[in-house]
Amino acid sequence: MKLIDDAPWALVLLLCATLGLAPFTPEPHIWEKLRMLAAGDLRRGIDWFDLALHGAPWLVLALKAARAARGAGAG
Numbered sequence: 001m002k003l004i005d006d007a008p009w010a011l012v013l014l015l016c017a018t019l020g021l022a023p024f025t026p027e028p029h030i031w032e033k034l035r036m037l038a039a040g041d042l043r044r045g046i047d048w049f050d051l052a053l054h055g056a057p058w059l060v061l062a063l064k065a066a067r068a069a070r071g072a073g074a075g
Helices: 001-006 009-017 029-039 045-070
Strands: none
Touching: 001 045, 009 045, 029 045
């Protein structure tokens, strides 16, 4: 968890805004993959890879925010 605590907020937010939302048109990949997951249509390996790739920055952001809220992470 030290890696997440040491990651600058600006970098995590930049990753969420770029990799986390790319491609931007017609809709962000993460949104498309989450809709597919909810509908049960996430079947191909590439779809799971896309979900992991575009979801990773959001997961890091959530972990960093949770640890900061608990006081476990400094800055």
